[in-house]
Amino acid sequence: MRSSSPKFHRLVQHRELEEGDENGRPPQLISLARVDLDDGGTPSASFPPQSEPVGLHSTSKQIECDSGRELLDPKEAISCSETQVAASDGESRGRKYPGVVVSWMGQRVSWIVMLNRELNVSFVFGIMVIYGFGQGVGGALNKVVVDYYWKDVQLAQPSSVQLYRGMTTIPWEVKPLWGLMTDILPIGGYYRRPYFVITGLLSAVATLVLVMGGQLWVPFAVGMLMVLAACAAMSDATIDAEVATKSREKPSLAADVQSLCAISLSVGSLLGYSVSGLAVDKLGSQGALGLMLIPAVLLLVLGFVLHEERVVQKWHNTQLSKQLWIVTEELWITLKHPKVWRPTLYMYLALAVSPDISEGKFFWYTDVQSGPGFAKEFVGAIYATGSVGTLLAVYIYHKRLKKVSFRKLLFWIQFLVAVFGMLDFILVTRLNRQLGIPDHYFVIGDEGLTQAINRLKWMPLLILAAKLCPPGIEGTFFSLLMSVDNVDPDEDILEPRQREEAIQLVETQVQKENGLASSV
Incomplete structure (x- = not known):
């Protein structure tokens, strides 16, 4: 069982990158992984946490930052993420209600998938x-x-x-x-x-x-x-x-x-x-x-x-x-x-x-x-x-x-x-x-x-x-x-x-x- 004492984390780039297109667009960062520094640097959870349904907000939470720079400062990574979320929310403002329904259904499906995986x-x-x-x-x-x-x-x-x-x-x-x-x-x-x-x-x-x-x-x-x-x-x-x-x-x-x-x-x-x-x-x-x-x-x-x-x-x-x-x-x-x-x-x-x-x-x-x-x-x-x-x-x-x-x-x-x-x-x-x-x-x-x-x-x-x-x-x-x-x-x-x-x-x-x- 993991200790309940406070831990220090740092955010590093996940190695799952989108491939660049034929026009030379650089690869984009899909997700971040959280690393527990006091656990030897082994990734222990994803960012966002795995308790949230995976893939439900991949469009709105996609983080587009410099792919060649390691994000050592958590605040910087979170700020980058929030900027992308705000931009995506502005694009989807016209389709708010269908998005809510799709998100709710996606959460239920992800919950069932989690139970299938665990049980x-x-x-x-x-x-x-x-x-x-x-x-x-x-x-x-x-x-x-x-x-x-x-x-x-x-x-x-x-x-x-x-x-x-x-x-x-x-x-x-x-x-x-x-x-x-x-x-x-x-x-x-x-x-x-x-x-x-x-x-x-x-x-x-x-x-x-x-x-x-x-x-x-x-x-x-x-x-x-x-x-x-x-x-x-x-x-x-x-x-x-x-x-x-x-x-x-x-x-x-x-x-x-x-x-x-x-x-x-x-x-x-x-x-x-x-x-x-x-x-x-x-x-x-x-x-x-x-x-x-x-x-x-x-x-x-x-x-x-x-x-x-x-x-x-x-x-x-x-x-x-x-x-x-x-x-x-x-x-x-x-x-x-x-x-x-x-x-x-x-x-x-x-x-x-x-x-x-x-x-x-x-x-x-x-x-x-x-x-x-x-x-x-x-x-x-x-x-x-x-x-x-x-x-x-x-x-x-x-x-x-x-x-x-x-x-x-x-x-x-x-x-x-x-x-x-x-x-x-x-x-x-x-x-x-x-x-x-x-x-x-x-x-x-x-x-x-x-x-x-x-x-x-x-x-x-x-x-x-x-x-x-x-x-x-x-x-x-x-x-x-x-x-x-x-x-x-x-x-x-x-x-x-x-x-x-x-x-x-x-x-x-x-x-x-x-x-x-x-x-x-």
């Missing part, structure tokens, strides 16, 4: 596949298309749908089991790759059965959806193990890794929600399920391209039992630490005490008689707005909040959660109409703000969880921490009643309004 290309691709297409696109389709499948094909009621939803979350509740398998059970010498192949194949089969099976027997349809959920949970646990490993090996990039995960999820969700309503309208409630084949195929591809060292080792029952005991002991030792169990308890309580009436709101959204009767395309647009809010929250956290202390950040975010949690109450009691806010605008704003705040609440917890994972049991430990949002013993019993009560409240209020309107 491995296949790892970044895996995050985009699992979070972007698996949880993003697949999760959006599961939220919208599957709800329409239950409503239009199976003709189920909201309380029944919530019961089925609760059953399909069982694979997520046992997510630590999938993480344990990826940690101690290699297949063909690999701990990660085979599980992506297996989940991709099973997902494809289950999707085809749902699409081509017509009106399936309800328990069988629930079983196929549970298979899809199990595949999603297993692939998520597998990539989470890789995320935890990279975060532990390079803690300085832990926040960047979680930002990449969240951005991939947000962009994928935005894409999925944008096409889900249109897909239901054009392909039908059952045919639209076929879009879930896209994440399944990409999982298969990931299983073959992910970089992983093969382990040549023969497993026996005694060795497996010993490994299980070691993993259990390490988990217990880690969980007993206050820095682990306190954030975990907060994560559980923050989710357990927050009621969710999203399923009831979906049926209310699409109810023409008692609800606003939103079109299918607009229902997808509502959830797409939530993805935009999530994406904005990730950007704010990455740029402004990732250096703020967790305690201070979580306090204010939890305060905002409590305040904006009242938006659902305003919506179901129709107070927004009394305030002059149409349902369309209020629902869009509600979804965007709620999802943004929820993502801000999760970002520091995800980073902390990834850094705390002990080596060797990354998948098990990270899955255990992340599964607390599914372990709610009263969820499947209480939430259907809460949703029904919310719907009944809305229906009663609408009937009162209709009665008053007719009397007038």
Whole structure:
């Protein structure tokens, strides 16, 4: 690690020079290198620093000085650079706004390139596949298309749908089991790759059965959806193990890794929600399920391209039992630490005490008689707005909040959660109409703000969880921490009643309004 004591630097010309043209123009200096004099004169960083995206401002920051003279005075070099920057800025004043957009896009591309260089290309691709297409696109389709499948094909009621939803979350509740398998059970010498192949194949089969099976027997349809959920949970646990490993090996990039995960999820969700309503309208409630084949195929591809060292080792029952005991002991030792169990308890309580009436709101959204009767395309647009809010929250956290202390950040975010949690109450009691806010605008704003705040609440917890994972049991430990949002013993019993009560409240209020309107 480099010393934090002050260092003296000098700027020297970099040896990368443009070649002179045929008219005799002398070569020009492209960049400067900073040399730490107390490190033996070895270039340690470029000027500008490497933390800034390389090549984004090469035109505006090109330094044209005397190529035959060494710049020993840093002030002289900086002055020369500033002169060139000012000249270039004057030339580009007429195209300011396009330049800002190009610069912003270039920064994002340079950030991705940096992650590919530091973390491995296949790892970044895996995050985009699992979070972007698996949880993003697949999760959006599961939220919208599957709800329409239950409503239009199976003709189920909201309380029944919530019961089925609760059953399909069982694979997520046992997510630590999938993480344990990826940690101690290699297949063909690999701990990660085979599980992506297996989940991709099973997902494809289950999707085809749902699409081509017509009106399936309800328990069988629930079983196929549970298979899809199990595949999603297993692939998520597998990539989470890789995320935890990279975060532990390079803690300085832990926040960047979680930002990449969240951005991939947000962009994928935005894409999925944008096409889900249109897909239901054009392909039908059952045919639209076929879009879930896209994440399944990409999982298969990931299983073959992910970089992983093969382990040549023969497993026996005694060795497996010993490994299980070691993993259990390490988990217990880690969980007993206050820095682990306190954030975990907060994560559980923050989710357990927050009621969710999203399923009831979906049926209310699409109810023409008692609800606003939103079109299918607009229902997808509502959830797409939530993805935009999530994406904005990730950007704010990455740029402004990732250096703020967790305690201070979580306090204010939890305060905002409590305040904006009242938006659902305003919506179901129709107070927004009394305030002059149409349902369309209020629902869009509600979804965007709620999802943004929820993502801000999760970002520091995800980073902390990834850094705390002990080596060797990354998948098990990270899955255990992340599964607390599914372990709610009263969820499947209480939430259907809460949703029904919310719907009944809305229906009663609408009937009162209709009665008053007719009397007038």
